Amino acid sequence: MRQPINEAKNDPKFQKELTDLLNNYANRPSLLYHAKRMSDDLGGAQIYFKREDLNHTGAHKINNVIGQALLAKRLGKTRLIAETGAGQHGVATATIAALFGMSCEIYMGKMDTDRQKLNVYRMELLGAKVHSVTSGSMVLKDAINAAMQEWASRVDDTFYVIGSAVGPHPFPEMVRDFQSVISREARAQILKETGKLPDAIVACVGGGSNAIGSFAEFINDPSVQLIGCEAAGRGVDTDQTAATLERGSTGIFHGMKSVFLQDKFGQIDKVYSISAGLDYPGVGPEHAALNASGRAQYVGITDDEAVDAFEYIAKTEGIIAAIESSHAVAYVEKMAPKMRKDQVIICTLSGRGDKDVASIAKYRGVDINE
Amino acid sequence: MSELAKVFQNKKAFIGFVVADDPDADSTVKNVVALAEGGADLVELGIPFSDPVADGPVIQEADLRAFKVGVTPDKIFEIVAAIRKETTVPLVFLTYLNIVFKYGYDKFCARCQKLGVSGLIIPDMPYEEKGDLAPIAAKYAVDLIPLVTPTSGHRIEKIVKHATGFIYVVSSMGVTGTRNTIKTDLHQLIQQIRQYTDTPTAIGFGVHTPEQASELGAIADGVIVGSAIVKLVAQNGTNAAPALKKYAQEMKAALPVLSAE
Numbered sequence A: 001m002r003q004p005i006n007e008a009k010n011d012p013k014f015q016k017e018l019t020d021l022l023n024n025y026a027n028r029p030s031l032l033y034h035a036k037r038m039s040d041d042l043g044g045a046q047i048y049f050k051r052e053d054l055n056h057t058g059a060h061k062i063n064n065v066i067g068q069a070l071l072a073k074r075l076g077k078t079r080l081i082a083e084t085g086a087g088q089h090g091v092a093t094a095t096i097a098a099l100f101g102m103s104c105e106i107y108m109g110k111m112d113t114d115r116q117k118l119n120v121y122r123m124e125l126l127g128a129k130v131h132s133v134t135s136g137s138m139v140l141k142d143a144i145n146a147a148m149q150e151w152a153s154r155v156d157d158t159f160y161v162i163g164s165a166v167g168p169h170p171f172p173e174m175v176r177d178f179q180s181v182i183s184r185e186a187r188a189q190i191l192k193e194t195g196k197l198p199d200a201i202v203a204c205v206g207g208g209s210n211a212i213g214s215f216a217e218f219i220n221d222p223s224v225q226l227i228g229c230e231a232a233g234r235g236v237d238t239d240q241t242a243a244t245l246e247r248g249s250t251g252i253f254h255g256m257k258s259v260f261l262q263d264k265f266g267q268i269d270k271v272y273s274i275s276a277g278l279d280y281p282g283v284g285p286e287h288a289a290l291n292a293s294g295r296a297q298y299v300g301i302t303d304d305e306a307v308d309a310f311e312y313i314a315k316t317e318g319i320i321a322a323i324e325s326s327h328a329v330a331y332v333e334k335m336a337p338k339m340r341k342d343q344v345i346i347c348t349l350s351g352r353g354d355k356d357v358a359s360i361a362k363y364r365g366v367d368i369n370e
Numbered sequence B: 001m002s003e004l005a006k007v008f009q010n011k012k013a014f015i016g017f018v019v020a021d022d023p024d025a026d027s028t029v030k031n032v033v034a035l036a037e038g039g040a041d042l043v044e045l046g047i048p049f050s051d052p053v054a055d056g057p058v059i060q061e062a063d064l065r066a067f068k069v070g071v072t073p074d075k076i077f078e079i080v081a082a083i084r085k086e087t088t089v090p091l092v093f094l095t096y097l098n099i100v101f102k103y104g105y106d107k108f109c110a111r112c113q114k115l116g117v118s119g120l121i122i123p124d125m126p127y128e129e130k131g132d133l134a135p136i137a138a139k140y141a142v143d144l145i146p147l148v149t150p151t152s153g154h155r156i157e158k159i160v161k162h163a164t165g166f167i168y169v170v171s172s173m174g175v176t177g178t179r180n181t182i183k184t185d186l187h188q189l190i191q192q193i194r195q196y197t198d199t200p201t202a203i204g205f206g207v208h209t210p211e212q213a214s215e216l217g218a219i220a221d222g223v224i225v226g227s228a229i230v231k232l233v234a235q236n237g238t239n240a241a242p243a244l245k246k247y248a249q250e251m252k253a254a255l256p257v258l259s260a261e
C-alpha cells in the first residue's frame, strides 16, 4: 500500500485527475462563508463556515473517497468496500463506484441502518449493496470490523475505502492528505478575505478526518488555535459517551496505536452518541499526538448541546448542518462571545443535515412519519 | 530448541483450541486436560476480546459466554495455574494485541513464562508493533507465532524468516469457523514458507474432520482445530470433557504417522 500511495502522490497525472474530479464533479472549492448573523448574534468573533456540506453527496467524505477510488483504479481493483456510520461515507463511496463503474458493498451497523434509513436507501439507489452488521454493539466500530474481515478475505479485486483518518499505517496519513484540501482552500480563502490568519479552527471529530483535514495547513501556524469537538453523548462523565480524548487511554486497535475508550483490561467500550458519524471508540493517531503535545485542544459536546446548535444554525443562518458538524457549531457558540470582534473562527461544516432531520424530530418528540 | 518446536518433533501435531473461561473456569481446566488426554500435542487458549476481528460467530459466542462469567486476564492466568497442576501439555494464548498491551508486555510475558505458556498468537498485531513486543517476548522465551494467509504473497519472507515456535498457516481467507472445502493451494503455500525457514507449520481455520486432518497433516507439520471444539463446548456446557477427549482421539488417530528415524 505504501508504495502505490507515494507513487500516486508524486504523479502529476494522478494529481490532475484528482483535482479535476474534485472541482468538476464534487463542486470544489467549497465556499468559505462569513456567517454575519450568527457572528452578530453571539457578539464576539467573526465566524466563517467552511462549507463541506455543499460538496456533491453532502459531506467532506467525498474528498477522500475520490482519492482512494483513483488509487483503487490505479491498482486495477474493480470492487470497492467501505464501512459507514452516518452513511455519508457509504454514500460517497457508492457514488464514486457508480461513476467509475465499480461494484460496491457497504458495511453499516444495524443501529445505524435503523437511524439513517434515508442514507441506506440512497446507497442502494446508487447501486451498492448494504450489509447491516449485527455483531458487537452494531455501530461504526463493528462496521469497520466487518469491512476489515471482508477485505482480509478478498484482496484480489477489492479495495477497502476507509472512511476516516484511522486504521493501520499508512491509512491515517493518506486520508489526511486527501482531506487537507479543506485547509489548503480555507487558508487561501481567509487570507484573501481578511488578509490574516484565523484565530481558531473548529471541527468535529469522529475518527478525525474532517478535523485533521481542517487543521493540516495551520498546524505550523502557532497563532492558530486548533479545536476538535468530540461527541460526549449524555455527558463526558457518563458511560454513554464517545469523548475519546477526554476519557480514553492509549491502546492498539484497528491496526493503530492511539487513544481509545476501553476498560482497564483493554476491552473496547461500547460508545454512544446521537450522531452515528461520531460514535467511534477511538480517534486517529495524529489527533492523539496533537492532543498529547497540546498543539490542539479537544472538547466534548453533549447530545443536547449538539441538537440545540443544529436548530440554532438553521434559524440564524438558514443552514441545516449535519448533527456531526453541529457538535462543532455548539462549541463555536461557546467560544465566540468570549473573543474580540476582530478575531476570526473558521468552523468546518463537515456535512449537510438532511439525513438527520428525522432523528432530530424524534429527539424533540415530534412525529413526522406520514 | 523452543518448547513449541519440540511439539512437532518426530510427529504430526494435533492442536486444539478452547476459549478460556467458556463456560467457566473449572470446565476450561477439565476441557484442556481432556484434549491433552485425547492426544492433543498443544492447546491454544483463547483470551476473549471485545472485537475479535479474526473470529467467526462460534468463537464470538464463546467469548460472550466467558464475558458473562467475568473473564479477565488475571482469571485466565489462574486457570492456567490450575491446568498446570493437572497436565504438562504445551500451551499458547490466542488473543488480540490490546489485551496484552494493557496488561503490560513485560508483565504479561513474565507470567506466561512462569506458568508455562510458551507462545502468543495475535491475529491483529500490526507489523510495526511487533518491534516493541518481540524483544520482550524473547526475553521470557515466549514465541510470537506468526500467521501466514493465502494472501500474504511477497510478505511471506518477512513474516516467517525469524519465526520461532511454529507458523500458523491460515487455510483460507476470512474468519475462523468450520469449512467443508478448503480451496487454497496449501501445498504451494507451505513450499513457499519452507524456502525461508525450517520452523514447523500448522494449518488452521476451517479444519474439523479426521479426513482433513489426514490430508492436511500430510502437507504441514500439524493441524489446528478451533470452532469445531468450541461447538462441542457450546453443546455440552460444563460437561464437554468426554466429547473433547473423544474428538481429540479421532483427530490424532487420523494424522499421518512419521516413521521413526
Ligand SMILES: Cc1ncc(COP(=O)(O)O)c(C=O)c1O
Residues within 6 Å of the ligand: A059, A060, A085, A086, A087, A088, A089, A163, A164, A165, A204, A205, A206, A207, A208, A209, A210, A211, A276, A277, A278, A322, A324, A325, A350, A351, A352
Ligand atoms: C457529516 C460528517 N461529519 C463528520 C463525520 C465524522 O468523521 P470524521 O471525524 O472522520 O470527519 C462524519 C462521519 O460519518 C460525517 O458524516
